[in-house]
Amino acid sequence: MKALIIGSGMAGPAAAMALQRAGVDATVYEAHAGGAENVGVFLTLGSNGIDALRAIEADAAVGAAGFETPGIDMVSTTGKALGRVRTSRPDGDITSRTLKRADLYRGLRDEALRRGIRIEHGKRLVEAQDTGDGVRAVFADGSEEYGDLLIGCDGLHSTVRGLIDPAAPAPAYSGLIGLGGYTRGVPVNTEVGSYQMVFGKRAFFGYAPAPDGEVWWFANLPRQDEPARGEVEAIDAEQWRRRLAALFADDAGPAAELIRASQEITPASPMHAMLGVPAWHRGRMIVIGDAAHAPSPTSGQGASLSVEDAVELAKALRDLPTIEGAFAAYEALRRPRVERIVKQAARINNNKAAGPVGRIVRDLLMPLLLPRLANGEQSRQTYGHHIDWDASAVGEDGGLARQ
Ligand SMILES: Cc1cc2nc3c(=O)[nH]c(=O)nc-3n(C[C@H](O)[C@H](O)[C@H](O)COP(=O)(O)OP(=O)(O)OC[C@H]3O[C@@H](n4cnc5c(N)ncnc54)[C@H](O)[C@@H]3O)c2cc1C
Known part of the structure; x- marks a missing residue:
């Protein structure tokens, strides 16, 4: 089986590496001629994102860059401590990491190249068709590629999303x-x-x-x-x-x-943000990462969810007999988790943009609510998420394995 992966950001190289482990040959096509975009920006890769990389033995690719971020301290306008959000796995085994986006992209891309994966730059996808027995991709430079499936890892302003569903919402x-x-x-x-x-x-x-x-x-x-x-x-x-x-x-x-x-x-x-994309896949084409569900950067989870997606999709393709079956299983597994996190981020955005009355309410309520929200079940579900590469994507009862 041969996969065409569109985009070499977070999800693209991670998907290529995960597919390689699952026995699927993949090539990555990236629109930009050179390296990473938004070179100056930094982000936090959550313990769940590092866990997903660990599932494919790629966590060392980001290990040395940046610094550990075990938690986030929330502070009011007047300097009052509102509470701490734990951003690491509750068992303390993996700590989230803040690093420059360029270092993260480069680390993943270099690791994929080291594993023999082909990444072609200057290849902007403009058109793709499911031909029934395969998929045909057309690039802006006029070249074409053929594969068995196409994975859109092309970010927030995805082209693949619109090719799957021309009525897909905009970010x-x-x-x-x-x-x-x-x-x-x-x-x-x-x-x-x-x-x-x-x-x-x-x-x-x-x-x-x-x-x-x-x-x-x-x-x-x-x-x-x-x-x-x-x-x-x-x-x-x-x-x-x-x-x-x-x-x-x-x-x-x-x-x-x-x-x-x-x-x-x-x-x-x-x-x-990108919430509620109705169709993640059609025929032999699928979108993952920001192309399917971008939480606002406020969540600190976009990169981590993209890597989780990549690994879970590879597992589904490894364990289910058909591409369409694997896509459906993948979506059933992933949609509840990612949509919960995207909605949580939207709520935090409202607090960031609060008016004078909203600020008073927020500063009064946050110390009471934060311990429950940030360090309880919600944090455990987000940052404590674990992917077991060896466990089957199909549950023991023949149904889907649950997260
Ligand atoms: C300011 C800011 C701060 C953030 N902070 C955090 C944070 O703290 N923690 C966190 O987890 N996330 C954060 N994020 C979000 C995170 O960067 C994204 O969720 C993550 O990069 C998504 O990965 P992706 O692979 O889906 O898409 P991207 O990383 O956007 O990669 C998409 C790739 O596809 C390429 N591409 C696009 N169109 C085409 C095409 N037609 N053909 C070929 N290639 C194409 C692009 O050039 C790009 O390289 C932040 C984002 C921003 C903007």
Whole structure:
């Protein structure tokens, strides 16, 4: 069996490696000619994402980059501690990791290449057809490829999603603009590994000191109407520096100082989510990762869910006799989990963009609710998720194995 994988972000190389272990030959086709996009941006790969990589013995590919993030401390506008969100597996065996997106992409891609997987760059998929006994992919450079199945790992603005279902919804704007930066020379009163997130008066701010003394930070700015394409991207770093420093001026904590002193401010972008895509697959084509279900970046789960998807899809293709059967089994297994996490992230977004009354309610309720939400069943389900590569995707009763 030969798989055509579209996109070399998170899900693409992970799917290729997982399929290789399942005995399926795969080639990855990436639109961009060079390396990773959004080079400056950083993210947190959850313990569940690292667990999924471990299932295919690829966790070492990201092991050395960035730093461990065992939990996130939520802080109010006035500096009051609202509570800690545990972001690691409850048994402590795997700790989440904050790392630059470019390092994560590169680590996965290099590991896939080391395993002999072909990754072709400069290949933008524009068209694909299920021919009944196979699938034909057409690229912008005019070339064509044939395989037994096609897996769309082409992210939030997926082409494959629209080829599966031309009526598929577009990504929804989350009401927030995101950007970040890196600062040296400003001491912060928190330890390496602690991640502080501040519900500021006008915007949301997160920062984490790295082991080398640099502080990594991000800001989420509420904005109700969706900016026109390219509008916020066109605002330069100096304008952002002034605008952000003013926005965080009244909040407790080092936000304004970190922003003013930062050596690098990454380009801003509107934050989107993708919920309720009705058709994940049709015939021999399927979408996984952000193409199927993107939680807003607020969730800290998009990358992890993409890797989980890749591994679970490979297991289903390994264990079920037909491609269509494997796709259906995969969807039944994955949809409840990913949609729960996407919805949770949307609720947090509302808190980030709260008005004056909402802020008071939030700051009163959060210390009461957070321990239950963040450290109880919800956190266990999200960060404690485990994939056993050797366990069959088909349950003992012949039905689907449950998560
Ligand atoms: C600012 C920001 C912060 C984030 N923070 C976090 C976080 O802390 N934790 C977390 O888990 N997630 C985070 N995320 C989300 C995370 O980055 C995504 O969920 C994850 O990258 C999705 O992986 P993917 O492989 O599905 O898609 P992507 O990583 O987007 O990869 C898609 C790839 O497909 C390629 N492509 C697109 N169209 C085509 C085509 N037609 N033909 C060929 N190739 C194509 C693209 O060039 C790209 O390389 C964040 C995202 C943003 C924007």
